[in-house]
Amino acid sequence: MKLEKITNESRRRYDDACGTAHGLELIGERWALLIVRELMFGPRRFGDLRASLPGLSANVLTQRLEGLEAAGVVVKRRLPPPASVQVYDLTDWGREAEPVISELGRWAARSPGHDPTLPLSPVSMMLSFRTMFDPRKAGKSRMTLGFRFGFETFVVTVADGELGVRRMEADGAEVIVVGSPESVAAAVYVGAGMEGLEISGRAEVFEQFVDFFELPPKAG
Amino acid sequence: MKLEKITNESRRRYDDACGTAHGLELIGERWALLIVRELMFGPRRFGDLRASLPGLSANVLTQRLEGLEAAGVVVKRRLPPPASVQVYDLTDWGREAEPVISELGRWAARSPGHDPTLPLSPVSMMLSFRTMFDPRKAGKSRMTLGFRFGFETFVVTVADGELGVRRMEADGAEVIVVGSPESVAAAVYVGAGMEGLEISGRAEVFEQFVDFFELPPKAG
DNA sequence: CGGCATCCGGGAAGATACTG
DNA sequence: CAGTATCTTCCCGGATGCCG
DSSP: OOHHHHHHHHHHHOOOOOOHHHHHHOOOTTTTTHHHHHHHTBBBBBHHHHHHSTTTOOHHHHHHHHHHTTTTOOOOOOHHHHHHHHEEEEEEHHHHHHHHHHHHHHHHHHOOTTTSSSSSOHHHHHHHHHHOOOHHTTTTTEEEEEEEETTEEEEEEEEEEEEEEEEEETTTOOOOSOOOHHHHHHHIIOOTTTTTTEEOOOHHHHHHHHHBBOOOOOOO | HHHHHHHHHHHHHHOOHHHHHHHHHEEEEEETHHHHHHTTOOBBBBBHHHHHSSTTHHHHHHHHHHHHHTTTEEEEEETTTOOEEEEEEEEEHTTTTTHHHHHHHHHHHTTTTOOOOOOHHHHHHHHHHHBBBOHHHHHHHHHEEEEEEETEEEEEEEEOOOOOOOEEEEEOOOOESSHHHHHHHHIIIIIIIITTOOOEEHHHHHHHTTTOOOOOOOOO
């Protein structure tokens, strides 16, 4: 039994002291990095993760969460009563993997094979703001925007050339944008206008916000 | 036949417009990112890659190279006569994946499970210089160092707070360091001194160089 | 329903041997 | 040297079912 275990593990290792190779052992398995991505704005439940990652089956999600927990990237917690619900959250160190996700996304956005019309999770959309935000275009602008995708709500703040995203209610925002992540992506990155979006509050703030982003040129 | 093909491809996709997900489709398969890493300092032959990546079998390497070529990350070329040898090289866009490798390595170096005593490829060692270099520690220092690992030779230059690495002969370097990648890593990152290294030229330059690097603190 | 174990089919990874 | 061919092992993904 023990021998089997050793071979199973060792054949899956890279046996390489390079940090990159070790990183692949931690978050390089299929779906792992996307699970980390979905946890980037705070804890989520098992079912939330499944809903955000269509195509990921429950047993694989269980395995990945176990692996990520063993690696110290994820912690399994139980929310205090009365919620008393089990959630998965990133450790502080796990949250520091955001640059890995950003750089990979920024690089892959230039791929000739990238299809931006596929479905998009709310978290992906919000993370892309942080990745694609251009501080020079924002200049000294200050604004607060709310985004609502079904039951998920985020608040985006722009101030001092920095963009922040938090998962929270959007009551105090200057403008609230309601729609699908895909419609928001079309408006921000394709310049498709506001089709499919319901905008309440100061729509001109969102129009200004859209200009802070630009997709990098395609390679090849 | 056609139906099979569709399912084969689709079950391997993430069906996600997120750039990160697409990035995983491009370079997320097992070994793929390490192959890209090995090509980071210029073209390599099939056998070079095998030698640098022990544990990677020939058939998988063939598949990965095909996939990376189809993705536009890698090009297969034939060197002009008299060499007339087939090599694999990164496209310009493929070479821009270096930040992905760096960020993953930087993040994973903080893992409690990272074992820096495993074998290391020459390219990994040189890339780690670029990842872990601290411009503030280097200040205004200027230096040129040669590193020789068996038949592979690199030249590292430090100037104006920047570190450059090129695969080339080390004739003009102020100091030449000969040894294994593991010994160099021990000297630079563990402060293990010069055991296992043969240093010719101005050894004090290498001693100064070593102080430009520091491993980040472990997480957890 | 949320979380997890189990079984199965297909395909990918890995080892070895072989060919041009 | 640069890959193929083949075979085994294991992982992924889907379905089902159990249990709280």
